[in-house]
Amino acid sequence: AQRGKKMIYNPKGERGRFLILSKNEIVDFPNEIQSLVCLEKLELNQNQIRVIPEGVFSHLSRLKHLRLNNNRLGALPRDLAACHNSLQYLNISNNLFRTFPQPVLQLARLQELHVQNNALRQLPRELFQGQSLKMFKANGNPLREPPSEVCAGGIRQIQNYFSQLQHSSGQEDKRVKTMFLGASLAGKHDIMTKITAMLAERKSNLTHFIHNLEGIEEPEFYVDQWERLKEMESCTLTVGLR
Structure with missing residues (x-):
């Protein structure tokens, strides 16, 4: 000393x-x-x-x-x-x-x-x-790995997190699991179903949006469509897991 x-x-x-x-x-x-x-x-x-x-x-x-x-x-x-x-x-x-x-x-x-x-x-x-x-x-x-929300759940939740990542298939799937896992223990089947449905809906909305713009020259219409696009992009996905 x-x-x-x-x-x-x-x-x-x-x-x-x-x-x-x-x-x-x-x-x-x-x-x-x-x-x-x-x-x-x-x-x-x-x-x-x-x-x-x-x-x-x-x-x-x-x-x-x-x-x-x-x-x-x-x-x-x-x-x-x-x-x-x-x-x-x-x-x-x-x-x-x-x-x-x-x-x-x-x-x-x-x-x-x-x-x-x-x-x-x-x-x-x-x-x-x-x-x-x-x-x-x-x-x-x-x-970031594991997210802070996962660590707050204790050792067992951290172990579940790493287990989900280890058994996930593909880099895209892995990124999605990592993004959602902190708040909701991602890796379950229904989360992927909801994400797929959300992306399909957004693709359809954007296609419809582009189609509406073609041949239209009225400024008010563009303003209205722009507001709709911002509303779509600001939507958040709420995933409820059992």
């Missing part, structure tokens, strides 16, 4: 060995932590840490609980995977992650993961293929 900073260290407590260095304005990750080989709980949240050097977590194979939230991190060291059989709780919310940190995918016993309020646009399918993860929070990210 850095000199003059608040530190709570319990080497033999009833709740296990832990080190708390929260709210200390720490900028440089304290490398001395790697000597605490029996550490089970580490809290470094609410500091100013930008980088965690490689080689620290390879000495912390018993670590179960790790809080790194509210720092300035954009990546995690590869050797975090050394905690794959121990780490159960990880909080990296309120940082600067733009891509999902790949070492997290190696944490086979992770039960609770917090990644809120970063800059993540995509989550890896592999994160939700195991059975260990019980709680996942990702609100406050500009997510």
Whole structure:
């Protein structure tokens, strides 16, 4: 720990060995932590840490609980995977992650993961293929895959999302499912039926619109048809799934 900073260290407590260095304005990750080989709980949240050097977590194979939230991190060291059989709780919310940190995918016993309020646009399918993860929070990210609405529904809904994409046929079908899945768990048969019907109706309306314009020179007629076209284009598709 850095000199003059608040530190709570319990080497033999009833709740296990832990080190708390929260709210200390720490900028440089304290490398001395790697000597605490029996550490089970580490809290470094609410500091100013930008980088965690490689080689620290390879000495912390018993670590179960790790809080790194509210720092300035954009990546995690590869050797975090050394905690794959121990780490159960990880909080990296309120940082600067733009891509999902790949070492997290190696944490086979992770039960609770917090990644809120970063800059993540995509989550890896592999994160939700195991059975260990019980709680996942990702609100406050500009997510596109899965959409934020899907993530708000919890782990099972995210798993359903990836399952639907995996079994969809064709790129066009995949884009349609992705577009609607966030709000309504797309992938069911009736959504495609309704989309097909909507497109057929719009094609018919546009054909009729073009036909009406041919040979007409009255300005009022064009204004009327223009208003109708804008009305058609502003219509939204409401899909109700059972």
